[in-house]
Amino acid sequence: MAIVKPGLASKEILEQTTSFAFRDGTVVTYNDEISISHPIKEINFEGAIKAEELYGLLIRLKKEDVELEIAEESLRIQCGRVKAELRLEQEIILPKRKLKKKWGKIKNPEQFKSFMNLAMQTCSSDMSQPKLTCVYVTSDGGIVGADGFRVVHCQGHGSPVEDYLIPATGVREMLKINPIEVQLEKSWIHFRNEQGTILSSRRLNDSYVDQTQFDKAMKVKKKEKITFPDTIEEMLDRGKVFAKRGFDFDEVIEIEISNKKIVMRAIADDTKSSIEEDASIKCKSQISFMITPSLFEDILKMTRTCILDKGGTKLKFTMEDKEGGVCEYLIMLVAK
Known part of the structure; x- marks a missing residue:
């Protein structure tokens, strides 16, 4: 059931959005933004059970063999000497999507x-x-x-x-x-x-x-080609410790290049603890940009070079995969 957990709501604003729903041979979760279903052949009952109770119990059971029994409004679970009875809502009110038989x-x-x-x-x-x-x-x-x-x-x-x-x-x-x-x-x-x-x-x-x-924005006229040093991955690995945020897409580090030196900085959002690290780089220009560390790591797996445009306002990475696909990453530079 771990695979459907991301579909649970953190708070039950809508009924049963914090429950696992069992119907039509599947377990379903729904939170009004996403819904996840997964087939479970072993389950032959229908109803909704609070996810915190059911999942919390199952991951703490030491034996794999679990016996299930349905009462009128409950699910009885026995595993060795452990016996539990969980409330079962037999009416499922979560939306049911009618999917087409044909998939692309x-x-x-x-x-x-x-x-x-x-x-x-x-x-x-x-x-x-x-x-x-x-x-x-x-x-x-x-x-x-x-x-x-x-x-x-x-x-x-x-x-x-x-x-x-x-x-x-x-x-x-x-x-x-x-x-x-x-x-x-x-x-x-x-x-x-x-x-x-x-x-x-x-x-x-x-x-x-x-x-x-x-x-128009994606067009870049080359001023200088920049190759990042061999140590950049290690710098990022240390920097992302301090870049943590409540929302992972908001994590950020600063990269500054000047005087043939690259400097990586990151500041922790809650404690304001910080890190700064530098290395040598073959670059004549002076630039600065902010980037999500995980994104930068993924880019570096595909290319270690980028192009600075003549106006000094844009930086562009171009990446190709083994299947002939092409990705371009463009970032507007921070004014210093």
Whole structure:
């Protein structure tokens, strides 16, 4: 049941959103933003049980063999000398999605996961700009994430469904199930893996940013090529300890380059503890930028170089994968 836990709500604002619902041979969770279902052949009853109680008990049982018995309004569990009785709500009021029988196959699941991972880490967490909190996926294989001062644009294999916007928070949970299929409905998008797990996420029914402005922003005239030093991964590994935030997309480190030296800085949000580390770098220019450490690590796995534009206002990384896909990461530089 661990696989469906991300679909639970932290507080029960809507009924049964903090419960595991068992119906039609599956266990289901729902929190109004995402829903996750997974087939469980061994379960032959239907109803909803508080997740905190059921999951909390099961992970603490030392024996694998668990006996289940249904009473009128309870589920009785016996495991060795342990006996427990949990309340069972026989009426399930969580929404039930009617999915189509036909699913669209994701042409290259590994590439899709890699590109969606890069894009989601570039999205904004500012809910006043809902488009920028989403990853934009196009039918021709484009995957885009942006937050107003940085953009990831990936071009891979085509999508089996029409263009859609999916919140970055939904992408984060979707990637955990390793999807191989997808289908759309009006307000939701559904992903399914080989094991039959289905993650459903709300989608934003809106157009994305102006394509002309986007294409213009992505154009960079080369001023200098920058190659990051061999020690940059170790620097990031230490820096991300201090970059922790309540929301992982908000984690940030500062990178400053000047006088042929690169400096990495990070400040802890709660304690204000800090770290600073420097190394030599072959770069004549003076630049500074902020970046999520996990995103920078993922970029460095694909390329160690970037291009500084002639105006000194943009930095661009270009990455290619083994399948012929291309990703571009553009960041607007911090004025000093």
